[in-house]
Amino acid sequence: MNPAAEYDYLIVGAGLYGAVFAYEATRRNKKCLVIDKRDHLGGNTYCEDVNGINVHKYGAHIFHTNDKTIWDYVNSFVPFNRYTNSPLANFEGKLYNLPFNMNTFYQLWGTKTPEEAKAVLAQQTRKYQDIQPSNLEEQALKLVGDDIYTKLIKGYTEKQWGRKTSELPAFIIKRLPLRFTYDNNYFNDAYQGIPIGGYNKLTEGLLKGIECRTNIDFFKEKEALTGLAKQIVFTGKIDEYFDYCHGKLEYRSLDFKHEVVDMQNYQGNAVVNYTESNIPYTRIIEHKHFEFGKQKTTVITKEYPLEASSEKEPYYPINDAKNTALFKAYQDMAKKETTIFGGRLAEYKYYDMHQVIGAALSETKRLFIEKS
Numbered sequence: 613m614n615p616a617a618e619y620d621y622l623i624v625g626a627g628l629y630g631a632v633f634a635y636e637a638t639r640r641n642k643k644c645l646v647i648d649k650r651d652h653l654g655g656n657t658y659c660e661d662v663n664g665i666n667v668h669k670y671g672a673h674i675f676h677t678n679d680k681t682i683w684d685y686v687n688s689f690v691p692f693n694r695y696t697n698s699p700l701a702n703f704e705g706k707l708y709n710l711p712f713n714m715n716t717f718y719q720l721w722g723t724k725t726p727e728e729a730k731a732v733l734a735q736q737t738r739k740y741q742d743i744q745p746s747n748l749e750e751q752a753l754k755l756v757g758d759d760i761y762t763k764l765i766k767g768y769t770e771k772q773w774g775r776k777t778s779e780l781p782a783f784i785i786k787r788l789p790l791r792f793t794y795d796n797n798y799f800n801d802a803y804q805g806i807p808i809g810g811y812n813k814l815t816e817g818l819l820k821g822i823e824c825r826t827n828i829d830f831f832k833e834k835e836a837l838t839g840l841a842k843q844i845v846f847t848g849k850i851d852e853y854f855d856y857c858h859g860k861l862e863y864r865s866l867d868f869k870h871e872v873v874d875m876q877n878y879q880g881n882a883v884v885n886y887t888e889s890n891i892p893y894t895r896i897i898e899h900k901h902f903e904f905g906k907q908k909t910t911v912i913t914k915e916y917p918l919e920a921s922s923e924k925e926p927y928y929p930i931n932d933a934k935n936t937a938l939f940k941a942y943q944d945m946a947k948k949e950t951t952i953f954g955g956r957l958a959e960y961k962y963y964d965m966h967q968v969i970g971a972a973l974s975e976t977k978r979l980f981i982e983k984s
């Protein structure tokens with residue numbers, strides 16, 4: 613902290629948390645400098661234009677929220693289209709609709725009415741009803757029973773997380789809704805879509821007129837950078853900030869294999885999950901479908917999950933007991949700092965985009981409105 617410094621805030625990380633913070637601070641006449649170690653802005657929402665198609669470089673990003681204020685907020689920077697996420701699951705060559713709904717039950721069991729489907733589900737889950745789920749496997753079996761667990765959850769989840777479902781926290785699976793209507797919309801939220809022209813438009817809107825520098829790693833120039841600002845907003849890894857003094861927090865990473873395919877339509881859907889364990893990737897994304905693209909060629913991405921390392925990007929925090937305890941130790945250290953810690957990496961939290969925007973808006977409200 614340098615009270616005489618040129619900038620009010622040095623914002624480390626140009627993802628959504630950093631960009632929203634920078635926008636909110638700037639409009640209150642605070643001077644911000646945003647840095648990112650990558651060669652672009654936007655964090656994990658960054659898209660690359662390939663043959664006119666916005667390729668989600670760090671995995672498919674679908675915006676969804678129930679909060680009208682956040683929906684209006686993002687739409688004030690760029691209008692969103694009406695894309696609805698309806699992924700398919702491929703298990704041993706057969707396709708199933710997601711999330712688990714009447715279409716899925718029909719494909720699995722031939723049931724046509726909610727009563728018929730509920731009867732099969734009741735029979736499949738009966739033996740698990742007395743369990744108090746302490747892990748993902750127990751939670752899934754209690755919720756959906758053997759067939760759905762075996763065909764659509766176990767293989768995908770163990771590939772994604774590199775751990776047995778019995779070693780994973782139950783909350784991960786609560787994200788999957790169960791529905792007794794013929795409705796393939798993956799999300800229950802009232803608002804959903806993709807920015808027209810891609811996510812970079814959202815980043816550009818938020819960071820317009822704000823000084824941003826890419827290819828700058830905070831830790832390589834920490835002293836000089838810290839001297840530039842009165843306060844730091846840090847959205848990188850919290851364990852790295854404290855030099856891993858308690859040990860390293862674990863993350864899952866992904867390898868993205870992007871391919872240009874010389875055909876107009878490869879799989880007819882933006883997202884197809886591969887839920888069996890012997891296929892090494894978890895899903896194939898066909899990016900043009902997010903924006904109803906009509907280009908002559910198409911771009912697909914296969915996602916291969918793996919453990920994060922110094923060369924592999926940290927994407928998914930592993931919120932198991934061991935890592936939660938470790939994070940708590942870092943969080944206690946963070947409380948004694950003047951630096952503001954925010955976002956997926958600094959809060960070690962499985963945040964969606966609307967949640968990270970909400971968190972940055974709450975923090976700036978606390979700083980600029982409640983304190984003034």
Ligand code: FAD
Nearest residue numbers: 625627628629649655656671673674830848955956964965
């Ligand atoms: P990030 O976007 O990770 O930004 C942090 C930035 O900090 C990065 O650009 C990084 O380079 C930079 N940084 C880190 N350390 C340093 C350093 N030392 N010096 C300088 N810069 C540094 N959310 C949804 O709502 N819908 C989805 O469909 C969805 N899909 C996802 C799919 C995948 C594969 C992943 C990984 C996430 C997905 N998310 C989705 C979540 C979404 O990406 C996050 O909520 C959001 O990007 C978090 O923003 P952030 O600013 O916290 O982090």
Ligand code: UDP
Nearest residue numbers: 701764765766768769772784785787788885
């Ligand atoms: N999941 C699953 N089968 C699927 C899709 C998801 O078992 O076909 C599980 C898996 O454990 C995953 C979790 O549901 O980690 C959340 O999935 P979601 O697609 O919501 O998460 P994302 O990876 O997009 O953050």
